Amino acid sequence: MDQRAIEVAGLRMSYGRTEVLRGVDLALAAGEVVALLGPNGAGKTTTIEILEGFRAPSAGYVRVLGEEPIHADEVWRSRVGVVLQSWRDHARWRVRELLAHLGEFYRPYSLPERPRPWDTDSLLARVGLADKADRPILGLSGGERRRLDVAVGLVGRPELLFLDEPTAGFDPQARRDFHDLIRGLADEDVSILLTTHDLDEAEKLADRILVLVGGRIVADGSPDDLRRRVSATAEIRWARDGVTHVHATEDPADYLREVLNAPGGQITDLEVRRATLEDAYLSLVRRVESGAPGADDDPARDFLAPEPSLAPAGVGAGATEREPGRDPGRDPGRGQGRELGREREEAR
Amino acid sequence: MLHPAVAAFEYHLITYRRTWRGTILTFFVIPAVFLVGMGWMVGGYVDGSSGNGLGASYLAYIAPGLLASTAVQVGIGEGTHAVYSGFHWARTYHMMRASPLTTTDILTGHLGYILVRVTISATGFVLVMGLLGTLGGPRGLLALPAAVLAGFSIAAFVFAYSATISEVALLDVIYRVLVVPLSLFSGVFFPVSRMPAVGQVLAAISPLWHGVELCRAATLGVPTAWGVPAHVGYLLLWTAAGFLVARRAFARRLTD
Numbered sequence: 001m002d003q004r005a006i007e008v009a010g011l012r013m014s015y016g017r018t019e020v021l022r023g024v025d026l027a028l029a030a031g032e033v034v035a036l037l038g039p040n041g042a043g044k045t046t047t048i049e050i051l052e053g054f055r056a057p058s059a060g061y062v063r064v065l066g067e068e069p070i071h072a073d074e075v076w077r078s079r080v081g082v083v084l085q086s087w088r089d090h091a092r093w094r095v096r097e098l099l100a101h102l103g104e105f106y107r108p109y110s111l112p113e114r115p116r117p118w119d120t121d122s123l124l125a126r127v128g129l130a131d132k133a134d135r136p137i138l139g140l141s142g143g144e145r146r147r148l149d150v151a152v153g154l155v156g157r158p159e160l161l162f163l164d165e166p167t168a169g170f171d172p173q174a175r176r177d178f179h180d181l182i183r184g185l186a187d188e189d190v191s192i193l194l195t196t197h198d199l200d201e202a203e204k205l206a207d208r209i210l211v212l213v214g215g216r217i218v219a220d221g222s223p224d225d226l227r228r229r230v231s232a233t234a235e236i237r238w239a240r241d242g243v244t245h246v247h248a249t250e251d252p253a254d255y256l257r258e259v260l261n262a263p264g265g266q267i268t269d270l271e272v273r274r275a276t277l278e279d280a281y282l283s284l285v286r287r288v289e290s291g292a293p294g295a296d297d298d299p300a301r302d303f304l305a306p307e308p309s310l311a312p313a314g315v316g317a318g319a320t321e322r323e324p325g326r327d328p329g330r331d332p333g334r335g336q337g338r339e340l341g342r343e344r345e346e347a348r
Numbered sequence: 349m350l351h352p353a354v355a356a357f358e359y360h361l362i363t364y365r366r367t368w369r370g371t372i373l374t375f376f377v378i379p380a381v382f383l384v385g386m387g388w389m390v391g392g393y394v395d396g397s398s399g400n401g402l403g404a405s406y407l408a409y410i411a412p413g414l415l416a417s418t419a420v421q422v423g424i425g426e427g428t429h430a431v432y433s434g435f436h437w438a439r440t441y442h443m444m445r446a447s448p449l450t451t452t453d454i455l456t457g458h459l460g461y462i463l464v465r466v467t468i469s470a471t472g473f474v475l476v477m478g479l480l481g482t483l484g485g486p487r488g489l490l491a492l493p494a495a496v497l498a499g500f501s502i503a504a505f506v507f508a509y510s511a512t513i514s515e516v517a518l519l520d521v522i523y524r525v526l527v528v529p530l531s532l533f534s535g536v537f538f539p540v541s542r543m544p545a546v547g548q549v550l551a552a553i554s555p556l557w558h559g560v561e562l563c564r565a566a567t568l569g570v571p572t573a574w575g576v577p578a579h580v581g582y583l584l585l586w587t588a589a590g591f592l593v594a595r596r597a598f599a600r601r602l603t604d
Contacts, residue, residue: 074352093363097362101358105352108448156448
């Protein structure tokens with residue numbers, strides 16, 4: 001059985017003469033949660049739509065659950081859940097009624113180990129809409145509407161779920177509830193690919209973050225990897241005897257020990273600040289968009305895997321050896337996109 | 349479960365269950381008022397004292413024509429904004445395609461719903477005709493399936509057009525280029541034989557004219573121009589060709 005939910009290499013997409021995707025390589029292991037980040041117009045939605053089978057790519061290798069989405073059959077459709085950027089219809093429908101109806105589409109594809117559709121009421125409870133079940137959809141708030149969208153994506157009990165900007169318009173509570181929902185699904189081994197502009201969200205939810213800029217994946221790694229790659233320095237700020245000090249260092253623990261052991265008065269307001277993911281992301285996007293060295297042939301090279309621990313790793317044993325700290329079962333496909341990219345380059 | 353296309357069909361039916369009230373005016377009251385107004389008022393002048401040369405009262409003459417015309421208008425009208433919205437606004441089709449429904453299921457389900465809508469409107473119109481005594485006996489009831497066939501035959505082509513365009517304003521073209529000339533020059537209000545040759549050729553192409561011929565034959569008992577099988581066959585041909593064209597357009601639009 002294929003361990004990879006998604007496998008993409010050299011994906012290109014042009015609209016007329018505009019090239020939107022310029023050789024995207026990415027992989028998603030079964031059960032993995034991956035966030036696809038990128039500025040507006042980077043090609044995120046196009047990528048997702050190609051993976052969902054709504055768009056035919058101009059070129060490249062695309063496999064989702066082992067099949068080519070644009071030619072995949074209805075059995076494949078039943079295994080994939082899609083949450084596009086908000087459906088706006090069904091105003092006259094009631095919440096439960098719509099879910100129950102759409103669920104019927106999946107009934108012929110029910111399996112003993114994966115009964116389809118998802119029971120309407122338990123799904124409503126799961127997405128936090130149980131008390132809105134009999135409401136007309138017209139009367140839902142933006143956040144409730146979005147949760148219904150997610151429920152629509154889940155009603156067929158997908159193995160792989162696509163979420164295009166799932167939490168746009170959520171209030172903080174709705175966002176937190178949603179994050180719990182996604183983590184719960186991940187625990188049930190649903191593979192998830194989501195796009196978002198919210199870096200906190202990506203950091204909380206994703207095992208791995210992919211950054212798409214200018215039609216290419218320019219970074220691929222855990223939130224920590226991403227942060228470290230852009231800036232290894234931390235900023236230490238403290239006050240002693242009423243005087244504020246600021247120091248930037250690559251080894252905050254060591255420096256902190258020095259500060260604390262140094263003779264002198266009481267230390268107050270101690271703060272260690274690492275580069276945030278947002279800092280990392282913005283700096284990354286800036287570097288790529290300003291045409292950093294090598295950006296023309298492969299901007300990804302600058303950012304991908306500068307450290308040994310991030311070197312491309314194959315499926316299974318290879319990954320475990322190189323990354324002893326990680327659970328191989330959770331991310332066998334790590335680095336797969338890069339590996340495919342490299343092979344392609346060698347082939348040229 | 350039944351065929352997946354039935355599930356798609358049900359989707360539209362359930363939506364209609366909540367919105368049907370708003371459609372009565374457009375697709376039932378207005379045609380009925382039109383029939384009464386044209387038939388009695390205009391008919392008063394047309395019929396005159398010496399007869400109108402149409403072989404029946406003007407009301408009885410235009411009633412089957414307006415029946416076919418109403419059916420065709422529903423067949424066209426339900427395939428414009430509703431279909432465009434399915435791809436661009438509400439994205440109902442994308443939602444269905446994301447589930448295990450095929451493009452053919454989606455199209456068949458929606459066309460099935462159009463068939464229901466055309467049938468409802470035509471049935472209402474036939475009732476009014478019955479009340480006005482323009483059905484001409486039980487045989488006149490055959491005008492119902494004839495009108496439904498005419499209305500349905502054009503629906504899939506309109507679907508294909510609505511699926512292909514990328515500007516909603518282009519839907520107006522349908523009304524200007526198709527609906528108005530169709531209803532004026534397809535023998536609804538006067539015999540096509542009174543038109544110049546070019547008009548007669550255009551009428552022969554128009555599915556509405558074939559529907560009018562069939563409906564008139566049912567209610568007035570007059571012979572049709574081509575014979576009933578030829579008219580029915582022509583309309584079935586439109587239906588089948590339209591389906592193929594629409595399926596292609598839908599498949600393209602769902603993978604662009």
